Amino acid sequence: MTDPTAPGLVLLHTSAAHVPVFDALRDRNHPGAVLRHLVVPELLDRARVEGPKAVAPALREVLTGAAAGVAAGAGRGSGAVLVTCSTIGAIAEALAPVLGAPVLRVDRPMAAAAVRTGVRIVVLATVESTLAPTAELLAEEAGGRPVSIRTHLVAGAWECFAAGDAAGSLARVAAAADAVTGADAIVLAQVSMAGAAELARTRIPVLSSPAAGLAEGLRQVAAS
Known part of the structure; x- marks a missing residue:
């Protein structure tokens, strides 16, 4: 206890x-x-x-x-x-x-892990307001090292989450992760996206924050 x-x-x-x-x-x-x-x-x-x-x-x-x-x-x-x-x-x-x-x-420990993984990072988010703060955090954690950060808003995923359809939201995020190419790491920018890491089939490391x-x-x- x-x-x-x-x-x-x-x-x-x-x-x-x-x-x-x-x-x-x-x-x-x-x-x-x-x-x-x-x-x-x-x-x-x-x-x-x-x-x-x-x-x-x-x-x-x-x-x-x-x-x-x-x-x-x-x-x-x-x-x-x-x-x-x-x-x-x-x-x-x-x-x-x-x-x-x-x-x-x-998300700070996740960002630190992402920049240790490689220099080509793709950020997935379901809310647009999260994209810039996450990209800025990754650049900060890179500590001046050159990194390529691409951001992508997963269409419809937030609407599913807000409607109580967590499974539908995660499925959309996982599909977006599987579509990523040319990256060393994929960052799931929000806590609500974490479950998609287990659903994604990509060989690119998919990092979540919780x-x-x-x-x-x-x-x-x-x-x-």
């Missing part, structure tokens, strides 16, 4: 569908780890319309509460905050110095 007063990892989601994904990863790979979930879908809704920077004030308020343990519902402190929305991840990380707690975007992101978030909890 986990200690409910122990410092834990707060996960900020913009979809409730992500909660069981990370709970399952915790149970499989990190038994006993304390996860506290906070779901704020309006952050992504606004970012898609107005751009990620427009949500900075609201995101700062949410993250301040998360860092203080508000997400736990009991005023307890948290060791770190993991932001699972790729669209707002960069804005969230930039706020870390004023929060007093580590803030990690879930497992690596959760592992790094819990590492930061242990270090905090």
Whole structure:
């Protein structure tokens, strides 16, 4: 049994569908780890319309509460905050110095793995607002090394996901991955796309963010 007063990892989601994904990863790979979930879908809704920077004030308020343990519902402190929305991840990380707690975007470890894999990277996303932040993150992780980054919006996949048809969304993403040529790695830019990595038949490595992101978030909890 986990200690409910122990410092834990707060996960900020913009979809409730992500909660069981990370709970399952915790149970499989990190038994006993304390996860506290906070779901704020309006952050992504606004970012898609107005751009990620427009949500900075609201995101700062949410993250301040998360860092203080508000997400736990009991005023307890948290060791770190993991932001699972790729669209707002960069804005969230930039706020870390004023929060007093580590803030990690879930896709950073995946991006680091992608640039280690090769220089030709294809980014697949189901939401257009995620494409630029993910490409920028990959360039940042490359550390000045030349990389070729191609982005592709998977038509219809987000509409399926939003309608509750997760299987249909993943099938579209997997088909898009299988159609990729001339790449060293394929990056699935959003948490909701992760299941497509197991469906894709391409020989090109298909990278997703949840497992690596959760592992790094819990590492930061242990270090905090």
